[in-house]
Amino acid sequence: MRIYLDLVTRSYLMSPPEHFVVEYAINPWMDTNAPVDTELAVKQWEGLRETLVRLGHTVHVLLPEIGLPDMVYAANGAFSVDGVVYGAKFKYPQRAAEAAAHRRFYETLGWRYHLASETNEGEGDFTYLPAAHGGLILAGHGFRTEVAAHAEAQEVLGRPVISLRLTDPRIYHLDVALQPLDDANIAYYPGAFSESAQKVLAQLFPDAVVATEEDALTFGLNLVSDGRNVVLNSEATGLAASLRSAGYVPVPVELSELKKGGGSVKCCVAELRG
Ligand code: ARG
Numbered sequence: 001m002r003i004y005l006d007l008v009t010r011s012y013l014m015s016p017p018e019h020f021v022v023e024y025a026i027n028p029w030m031d032t033n034a035p036v037d038t039e040l041a042v043k044q045w046e047g048l049r050e051t052l053v054r055l056g057h058t059v060h061v062l063l064p065e066i067g068l069p070d071m072v073y074a075a076n077g078a079f080s081v082d083g084v085v086y087g088a089k090f091k092y093p094q095r096a097a098e099a100a101a102h103r104r105f106y107e108t109l110g111w112r113y114h115l116a117s118e119t120n121e122g123e124g125d126f127t128y129l130p131a132a133h134g135g136l137i138l139a140g141h142g143f144r145t146e147v148a149a150h151a152e153a154q155e156v157l158g159r160p161v162i163s164l165r166l167t168d169p170r171i172y173h174l175d176v177a178l179q180p181l182d183d184a185n186i187a188y189y190p191g192a193f194s195e196s197a198q199k200v201l202a203q204l205f206p207d208a209v210v211a212t213e214e215d216a217l218t219f220g221l222n223l224v225s226d227g228r229n230v231v232l233n234s235e236a237t238g239l240a241a242s243l244r245s246a247g248y249v250p251v252p253v254e255l256s257e258l259k260k261g262g263g264s265v266k267c268c269v270a271e272l273r274g
Contacts, residue, residue, distance in 0.1 A: 010226055011272040013105065014049055015062040017041040017072035022260055026092045027172050029262035041257035045072065048231070048253050048268060055229050055251070060272070062105055070095050072258065073267040075123040075175060077102030078113075081137065081157045083274045085113045088122040091144045102270075109272075114156045120149035123270055124173035128159070131183035132204070135159050138186075140174025142166035142194075162204065165194040175222055175266045181209060181248060182227040187239070189216040209246050215239035219255075219264035224271075233264040 020041045022030050049059050064071050077098055079086045085106045088099045102122075106113045120126070125145035129136050137157065139150040142165050154161040164174065168191065171177045177192035178201075187209035190198045201208070211221055220236025230243050231251045240250035255264050 008227070009056050009058065011058045011060065011274065012052060012224075013060045013062055013074050013077075013102075013270040013272055014045070014268055015064050015071050015074045017045050017069075017258065018064045019066050019069055020072050020258070020261065021069045023069060024092075024094050026094065027262040028170050029259065031260070034260060036260055037257055041072070044253075044255050044257055045268060048255065048265060051231055051251060051253055052224070052269070055226060055231075057226065060105070062101060065097070065101060068095070068098055068101075070261060071098050071101070073124070073261065073263045074102075074270045075267050076121045076173075077270060078106060078122045079120075079126040079128075079153065079157075080106070080111065080271075080273045081128050081135075081159055083111050084157055085111050086120070086122075086126075086153050086156045087113060087116050089116040089119050089149075090121060091119050111274075116149060116152060118146050118149035118152045120145040120153070121173065124175050124267070125149075126153060127174065127178070127180055128273060129180050129184055129186070132185075133160070136204070137161040138164060138174065138178065140164050140166050140177070143169065143172035145174075162200060164197040164200065166192055166197075167194050168192050171216055172262070173267075176219065177216060177221060179221055179223050179225065179266055181225045181230065181243070181246075185209075187211055187221055187223070187243070189213060189221060192216060209242055211239055211242065215242070219259060222264040222266040224265050224269050231265050233259070 178188035220239035223232040234252035
C-alpha cells in the first residue's frame with residue numbers, strides 16, 4: 001500500500017481560453033485548418049479548474065489577453081521554486097508577450113522574479129522534485145528551451161538541474177514526456193528522450209512509472225499530480241490503469257479542444273512553488 005506522504009494543498013495558476021484559436025502552427029499538433037470551438041474549450045478548461053479546486057487546491061486566474069491565443073497554456077510562462085521565479089523567454093514571437101503577463105502576476109505576489117536571458121518555456125521544459133536527491137530540477141531541451149537556460153536556471157534557483165535531450169518533434173516539451181507523480185517520483189516515456197537521457201532517468205528514478213508511446217501521444221503524461229490524485233487527459237486510459245496499479249488515483253478530465261493547440265492538463269496549469 002502507498003502512504004501519501006506528499007499530500008499537501010498546492011497553488012496553481014491558470015488562464016481561461018477565452019481567446020483560444022489555432023491561427024498559427026508552432027508544433028505538429030496545430031492545424032490552422034481544423035475548426036476550434038472556443039466556447040467548448042472554455043467549458044473544458046472550467047472542468048479542469050473545478051477538478052483542482054474540488055481536490056482542495058488553490059487556483060489563481062491570470063486574465064487572458066486578446067491576440068495571445070496560447071496564453072491558456074499557463075505552464076509556459078515561468079518556473080518557480082522556493083518562491084523564486086525564473087521567467088520564460090519564448091522561442092516564437094507569437095507567444096513572446098505572454099511572459100510579461102506572468103511577470104506582473106508574480107510581482108503582485110511579491111515573489112522574486114528573474115528575467116531570463118536564455119530562451120526557455122517555463123514549466124513546459126522545467127519541473128521540480130523537492131524530495132528527490134534533496135531537491136532536483138529536471139529540464140528538457142531540443143525543441144524550445146535552449147540548453148544554456150538550464151545553467152541559467154540553476155544559477156537563479158540554486159538547485160541542481162539535470163539536462164535531458166528530447167528527440168521526438170511530437171513531444172516538443174518536457175511536460176509532454178515526463179511529469180512528477182509526487183515529490184520524489186516521476187512518470188515518463190523513455191522514447192521521447194535521447195539514449196543518454198534515458199540512462200540518466202533510469203539511474204535517478206528506478207521506481208518511475210514507465211509510460212508507452214500511446215500514453216504520451218494521448219497527452220497522458222501531461223498530467224498534474226498532488227502526490228495522490230493524478231489529473232490527466234481522459235483519452236489516456238492506458239496510463240490511468242498503470243497509475244492505478246502503482247497506487248495513485250487517476251482523475252480523468254476531458255480537454256479535447258485544447259489538444260488542438262498541442263497541449264493538455266499540465267500545459268494549462270502552472271504550479272506556484274512558494
Ligand atoms: N501551442 C502551444 C505551443 O506550441 C502549446 C503549448 C503547450 N504547453 C506545454 N506546457 N506543453 O507553444
